[in-house]
Amino acid sequence: MCPILYAALALRGFVPYEAIHTLRQYGSPFQGHPDMKKCPGIDISTGSLGQGLSCAVGMAIAGKRDGKSYRVFAMLGDGECQEGQIWEAAQAANKYRLDNLIVFVDDNNLQIDGTCDEVMPNLDLAQKFEAFGFETWRIDGHNLEEIVRTLDEVKSRKNGKPKCIVYKAVKxxxxxxxxxxxxxxxxxxxxxxxxxxxxxxxxxxxx
Ligand SMILES: Cc1ncc(C[n+]2csc(CCOP(=O)(O)OP(=O)(O)O)c2C)c(N)n1
Ligand SMILES: [Mg+2]
Incomplete structure (x- = not known):
């Protein structure tokens, strides 16, 4: 996913566009895993599965504490949801009533070594997030209209519940x-x- 992030950062002028050709090379701002020390515009280094949601929860708590109106978006893989840290962060999102946190889960039933069902079955991820206090939606990840419509609905719901959109997708x-x-x-x-x-x-x- 990070080449898409890098292309967006280059188009927004964070880094010279020509650097796009140095993807994954030694010394490049565009490492295989986004590196906050090498690439302007990256707020947290990521790539270690499971950590992103904890960072997002921290940002959302800070937003609430400082009375800011921003929302925090976290993109998770379904394989990533096998990490225990995800569920620790989810508990905290419920405890701190983070309705400014929107989590996307890429439910493509594939991870690096095969299907999630083979490696470690996730069962129903929307049900799981719901059990952790999230308000959840299930959508088609290849239907842009549905994504936009769902986001409009999600943004209108300020009820103390963190949000989770589980989208079915084909890698x-x-x-x-x-x-x-x-x-x-x-x-x-x-x-x-x-x-x-x-x-x-x-x-x-x-x-
Ligand atoms: C803590 C940790 N363990 C293992 C890896 C290696 N790894 C990179 S991607 C990946 C699979 C992730 O699957 P998923 O979250 O479903 O993402 P998708 O492949 O569908 O994009 C693994 C195991 C990693 N980056 N971090
Ligand atoms: Mg996956």
């Missing part, structure tokens, strides 16, 4: 030979694979 969506294949987790395509992938993505885009 590698739109590229036939990448869809649901764990092997593509962090692998770069060769020239031919790149050409085929771009063709298929362009073919699937709505005008």
């Amino acid at each position: 590698g969506k739109g590229v036939s030979f990448m869809e649901n294949v764990a092997d593509w987790h962090g692998k770069a395509p060769n020239e031919e694979e790149y050409r085929r992938a771009m063709e298929e993505i362009a073919g699937g885009l709505k005008p």
Whole structure:
């Protein structure tokens, strides 16, 4: 996911756009895991699964304490939700009534070594977050209209409950030979694979 974050930061002028070509190289601001000491615009270093939600909870508590109106968004993977730290953070979100915290869970049933069901079944993640005091939504992660509509609804609900949007998604969506294949987790395509992938993505885009 971090190349998308880096592209956004470059487009917003945090780093020169040309640096985009140094992804994952030694000394680059764009490391394989976002590094707050190397890349302007990154507030916390991430990559160690399970830690992001704790950081987001801290930011949301600070917002409440300082009377600020900002919201905090945390993006979690379903494999990541196997980390115990996620559920410690979720308990704290409930305790501190963090309705300024919005958690997205990428429910794609895939992680680095295979399906989540094979590695460590998550069961129903929306039900789990609900049991931890969250108000939850289940949506289709490939339907932009549904995402926007849900976010509008989520933002209107100031009831002391932290929010969680569990979205179903297909990893590698739109590229036939990448869809649901764990092997593509962090692998770069060769020239031919790149050409085929771009063709298929362009073919699937709505005008
Ligand atoms: C604490 C920790 N353990 C292991 C890893 C290695 N790792 C990187 S991504 C990944 C799989 C994550 O799966 P998921 O959260 O479902 O994300 P997705 O692959 O669907 O994007 C693993 C195990 C890590 N980054 N951090
Ligand atoms: Mg996953």
